[in-house]
Amino acid sequence: AWRRxxxxxxxxxxxVEDRNRTQGTYFVRYVDPTLQKKEPGFFGKLFGRGTPQLPTSRYQVKVSTQGQTSTVTVxxxxxxxxxxxxxxxxxxxxxDELK
Structure with a gap:
């Protein structure tokens, strides 16, 4: 289950920023795909305003196994x-991906 x-x-x-297999935890960063990344315009590039950063969230994805059953918790x-x-x-x- 861990590998899958x-x-x-x-x-x-x-x-995936980090992982701890002994705890069964993946440390992930998530960017909402519904947010569009806006490119800077001419003046933004000219005056040094770089590409705006999209807000990201950090989560832990925990995989635990009990007998023949594995559970994934966010x-x-x-x-x-x-x-x-x-x-x-x-x-x-x-x-959806693990089906």
Whole structure:
């Protein structure tokens, strides 16, 4: 399960910043794909305003195994349970990829 979740994270474009296999945790950065990256205009380039950074969120994807069953849980960056919209999107994307 650990390997399959890691491959699913890679295939779906998440940025895995770190991993801890003994704890079964991936530390990922998520950028909402619905946000468009806006390129700077002529004056923005001319006066040094670079490309604006898109807001990112950090999450922990925890893989736990009990017997023949594996569970994937998305936690916030501090390791606390979360049910925000981005976490729900991550769960859906991973579930679709792992089918």
């Amino acid at each position: 979740v890691g491959l699913a994270l890679d295939r779906t474009g998440f940025s 936690l916030d960056g501090n390791g606390n349970p979360t049910a925000d919209a981005d976490a729900q999107r991550i769960v859906k994307v991973l579930a």
